[in-house]
Amino acid sequence: MSAVSLPWPKQLSHRPLWVAVIWLALLAAPYWMPLAGGYTALGTRVLVFGLAAMSLNFLLGFTGVLSFGHAAYFGLGAYGTGLVLKFLAPSTPLALVLGMLLGGVAGALLGALIVRRRGVYFAMVTIAFGQVFYYIAFRWHSVTGGDDGLRGFHRQPVDLGFATIDIVNNTIAFYYFVLGCFAVAVGVMAFLLRSPFGRTLLAIRENERRARYLGIPIEQHIWLAFVVSCLFMALAGGLDALLNNFADPHEIHYSRSGDLVIMAVMGGMRSFWGPLLGAAIFVVLEDYVSSLTQNWMSFIGLLFVVVVLLFPRGFLGFLQQERKV
Amino acid sequence: MSFLRVDSVAKTFGSLIALRDVSLAVEPGELRAIIGPNGAGKTTFFNLLSGFFVPSAGTIAFDGRDVTRLPAHRRVSLGMARTFQVTEVFPELTVRENVLIAVEVAAGHRLSPWLGRSVRATLRGRVDEVLALAGLGHKAGRPVGELAHGDQRAAEIAMALALRPRLLLLDEPTAGMGDQETYEITRLIRRLHQDAKLTIVLIEHDMRVVFHLADRITVLDQGRVLAEGTPTEIAANEAVQAAYLGKAA
Numbered sequence: 001m002s003a004v005s006l007p008w009p010k011q012l013s014h015r016p017l018w019v020a021v022i023w024l025a026l027l028a029a030p031y032w033m034p035l036a037g038g039y040t041a042l043g044t045r046v047l048v049f050g051l052a053a054m055s056l057n058f059l060l061g062f063t064g065v066l067s068f069g070h071a072a073y074f075g076l077g078a079y080g081t082g083l084v085l086k087f088l089a090p091s092t093p094l095a096l097v098l099g100m101l102l103g104g105v106a107g108a109l110l111g112a113l114i115v116r117r118r119g120v121y122f123a124m125v126t127i128a129f130g131q132v133f134y135y136i137a138f139r140w141h142s143v144t145g146g147d148d149g150l151r152g153f154h155r156q157p158v159d160l161g162f163a164t165i166d167i168v169n170n171t172i173a174f175y176y177f178v179l180g181c182f183a184v185a186v187g188v189m190a191f192l193l194r195s196p197f198g199r200t201l202l203a204i205r206e207n208e209r210r211a212r213y214l215g216i217p218i219e220q221h222i223w224l225a226f227v228v229s230c231l232f233m234a235l236a237g238g239l240d241a242l243l244n245n246f247a248d249p250h251e252i253h254y255s256r257s258g259d260l261v262i263m264a265v266m267g268g269m270r271s272f273w274g275p276l277l278g279a280a281i282f283v284v285l286e287d288y289v290s291s292l293t294q295n296w297m298s299f300i301g302l303l304f305v306v307v308v309l310l311f312p313r314g315f316l317g318f319l320q321q322e323r324k325v
Numbered sequence: 326m327s328f329l330r331v332d333s334v335a336k337t338f339g340s341l342i343a344l345r346d347v348s349l350a351v352e353p354g355e356l357r358a359i360i361g362p363n364g365a366g367k368t369t370f371f372n373l374l375s376g377f378f379v380p381s382a383g384t385i386a387f388d389g390r391d392v393t394r395l396p397a398h399r400r401v402s403l404g405m406a407r408t409f410q411v412t413e414v415f416p417e418l419t420v421r422e423n424v425l426i427a428v429e430v431a432a433g434h435r436l437s438p439w440l441g442r443s444v445r446a447t448l449r450g451r452v453d454e455v456l457a458l459a460g461l462g463h464k465a466g467r468p469v470g471e472l473a474h475g476d477q478r479a480a481e482i483a484m485a486l487a488l489r490p491r492l493l494l495l496d497e498p499t500a501g502m503g504d505q506e507t508y509e510i511t512r513l514i515r516r517l518h519q520d521a522k523l524t525i526v527l528i529e530h531d532m533r534v535v536f537h538l539a540d541r542i543t544v545l546d547q548g549r550v551l552a553e554g555t556p557t558e559i560a561a562n563e564a565v566q567a568a569y570l571g572k573a574a
């Protein structure tokens with residue numbers, strides 16, 4: 001027990017090999033994915049939904065709070081980013097940041113209203129609020145494009161001052177741009193989870209009553225976790241809008257929130273990287289299976305049931321357990 | 326002015342009167358035992374003291390300050406720490422992590438995204454200190470959920486101690502323990518009381534423990550104070566014998 005540094009919660013403990021493999025696979029994806037029958041935009045989509053699922057899991061897996069309306073913040077990020085590009089300024093970073101803030105501010109306001117609810121009630125209220133945004137996107141045709149979605153904007157080259165990155169036509173450059181955003185967001189979440197603040201979230205997940213009687217104002221901490229989660233969710237949404245040059249109202253529907261939960265649980269909500277794996281499986285299957293059959297959702301549903309029954313800790317949880325033995 | 330002063334508190338759950346007109350004053354450094362038959366209202370009384378419920382009537386003052394309506398976490402920061410009748414820990418985290426979280430929160434770092442090297446060293450020292458005090462040093466790396474019942478109870482007490490409390494509320498710390506474990510916990514509580522001069526309120530069913538530790542005893546029965554006095558006075562009290570000790574024997 002002569003630990004050199006403070007002990008980190010087990011689930012977060014660095015398995016450097018795993019983490020290195022994940023980053024290498026992500027860094028090299030544009031080069032190996034085509035060999036495996038994929039294409040670059042599919043890899044970008046995995047990153048986008050991986051970030052979304054990991055953001056959701058910041059709340060679900062590490063704070064123990066289930067939100068069933070997180071697609072709303074994804075949508076706010078997407079529409080926010082699109083609207084900035086369309087009406088405000090042709091700047092990709094500005095659009096992303098404002099989209100993120102839109103999601104974060106909405107999360108902060110709604111979060112304040114719902115942090116006192118627990119369990120199913122929390123999930124229900126998050127669905128209800130999520131649907132409000134869905135209907136706004138659907139009905140406010142003049143601004144959001146309604147059922148057709150928001151079109152008429154394009155991601156812009158990123159000006160670094162000394163150089164300009166062409167993420168518009170060069171899909172590989174865009175992939176790396178998204179990977180950069182992903183890395184920052186995921187890095188911040190990992191950093192937070194390993195801090196004293198992050199440990200209070202684990203404490204709340206493990207035993208809310210005990211946490212409260214250690215002097216932690218539970219609602220305040222859940223609210224903070226909710227806001228962090230919404231911010232990065234909105235970033236994922238913004239990146240999705242850039243990827244497609246399009247913001248889709250169906251991405252806000254509560255069924256999409258369910259998809260995000262499925263990704264997190266399937267990949268392993270007790271492991272930091274699990275949701276990325278879940279998202280990868282989901283997105284890739286969606287791509288392949290939906291081209292073969294219209295019933296691809298029942299296929300995913302079936303897979304989900306099998307995973308939950310066979311690997312209650314998700315794919316990555318299962319793999320990591322095996323390694324420990 | 327007493328350290329802990331409770332004036333005529335009552336608590337009703339719908340039509341059930343769990344506590345009525347309960348008053349009590351605990352002096353600094355005192356070890357007060359609360360005894361009484363099942364359902365007497367002992368845990369409910371703790372829930373009022375610690376802010377789990379707001380009393381239906383009456384007031385609670387801690388160290389001269391009215392805390393009747395103060396939120397639970399604020400009472401903790403004033404120095405009131407508690408343990409529960411049914412062990413409440415963070416089962417998937419290690420003993421060390423359980424204590425570390427308490428230490429960090431008590432040191433005012435609950436919102437810190439980052440700690441400097443020297444702060445971490447100080448906190449680590451504090452964790453080791455608490456673990457040693459509770460006799461859990463050699464089990465520090467194990468998830469609490471995997472420990473024996475007695476060690477889980479000890480871990481919960483360790484977490485409460487890590488908060489550097491000025492008043493410790495222990496709800497049946499020896500519940501479900503064997504003789505050896507009961508002895509260990511009793512010794513720990515005695516050390517906290519005698520060496521660390523900690524003020525302790527203890528709910529306890531095991532009369533050996535009560536009579537060994539308590540300075541004074543309060544007897545609750547059917548939601549009211551039946552008697553209060555030194556262990557000798559309580560042992561000789563006929564009403565108590567009739568209502569409680571008699572039944573238990």
Ligand SMILES: Nc1ncnc2c1ncn2[C@@H]1O[C@H](COP(=O)(O)OP(=O)(O)OP(=O)(O)O)[C@@H](O)[C@H]1O
Nearest residue numbers: 338341343361362363364365366367368369370410
């Ligand atoms: N949250 C609650 N809601 C409704 N009734 C409650 C609640 N908490 C306690 N009670 C009732 O209040 C009464 C006192 O319960 P309490 O738990 O305080 O007793 P106790 O003295 O701690 O008993 P024991 O020795 O069994 O732990 C009981 O009748 C109990 O059913």
Ligand SMILES: [Mg+2]
Nearest residue numbers: 367368369410
């Ligand atoms: Mg009780």
